[in-house]
Amino acid sequence: MTLKSRELMIEGAVKLLGQRGVHAASFTEIMKATGAPRGSIYHHFPEGKDQLVKEAVELAGKRAISFLNTLEGQPAEIVAEKFISLWRMLLSHSNFEMGCSVLAVTVESDSSDLLEQAAAVFQQWSDHLTALLNAGGLDLAKAKGLANVIIASCEGAVAISRAQKSFDTFDMVAEQLLIMIKSVSNPHQETK
Template structure:
């Protein structure tokens, strides 16, 4: 099987995790979703489902980082608007039927390795958002906390929006986050 079939299986796992959680990301479901033959799954993921899920979480994490990359050096409010828009697009494109694959692993797995992979992704997001908020005018004493608040708030808003099949809560959270970022960039900067 080619590398493309391996990538297709990882893509399928990302989607299944976001739609139905860790339990649904079985090899059988991956095969149904991607058309991959059983032998290719075991060939590409000899360590089993956990290897596939960890790679799917890594891919989902990289996608968010790659989405933010073009906005390096922009004002903090633009950075946060873009991060929020990523989640809004996900909900909109999949009609509220998919959420964050990384969060799905966090709430649906008891595997220390899978949980550590999810934690690593959240740390990467926090580190990048922190750096971008600093560059975008947020004081150093506030940037890390605000980055973590943005991530956590977006994750919660996505989950609630999926349940409600509505952007009402999502939009309220987005509005509050942007107001906080505007206030943080209007406050005096720390001298460090």
Template sequence: MAADTRNRMIDAALRLLATKGLQGASLADILELAGAPRGSVYHHFPGGKDQLIAEAIERAGGRALTLLDGLDGAAPAEVAALFLASWRELLVRTDFRAGCSVLAVTIAADSPELLDHAGAVFDQWTRRLAELFRAGGLEPDGAEEAASTLIALSEGAVVMCRASRSLRPLDLAERRFLAPLENASTARRHARRPSSTTASLRSN
């Protein structure tokens, strides 16, 4: 029962961060949304609101990583398309009311510790995407750059989508990003493939 209350509080904090930002995620609102009694915060989170918020964005980061499970070896463009599709689904499902909870903390937190937590989540996303891009055929340096660019593009596009209540910014970002990514991974696969002449010599 206690664990259930704790989980509800984390999910409530995550939902409020995504829809109302850090200032809109007050302890009173979190408790109300979670249906948790007064006193629950310091019982379950001795570090107070900062601990609760930190665990909320860590959960958000983990959920995003879970979406990428099973994509090892997939084409980089496929990986990127799925990552962007997850943001598109969130925007549509919430009627453009929700965005990135990690970004919400990044732009509003005064606490260096919370900023460190947010930075760690972005770093985890970058490392995982770069890993998948390398497995899909990109050069190591290009994979790291593509991963960072994808996150920056998606975060900015989601903000613009919410402001305009339209998916157009995300669609444009996807169009601009995926074509060069497909070209880069295709070029590397061709470069690694032996020519027919070389293959013939190796077989003799």
């Protein structure tokens, strides 16, 4: 089954945002990347580029939540490990060409609506990750703090790894995050 042109354009925007940022995700570039005719862009997104970018951010957010939903019932350490691995996989599959579409909006957009949308997505991720870490054995305050540290650390590690075209920094950050989670999950156990 092929994607409808509207969905295809949103998919294209997610990809372009993650690869090249908001300014590169122009209608012209989206048409090139997706083969969408100019008229269909204006038909599906009458409010312009911001409407398309907002929907792309929403889709990127939903995808992460969908992934997090697969981790329900897992111990906190596994939840953290799998969430971190999602970001490593993004780098790996794109050969360091893809970053976070949501972060791209926060860095490049001056639209208050788009920044609010990005903030809402980050909050959804934080809330969901907090709930999973809490259900996985961490007390709520620690789960909330660690959820935010994990998200912020992964975002930064992805950006640095893209620049370096290397997993070195990402893997160091991931290792430290997992040590932190293990020390909180098992406070009486020594970490290596």
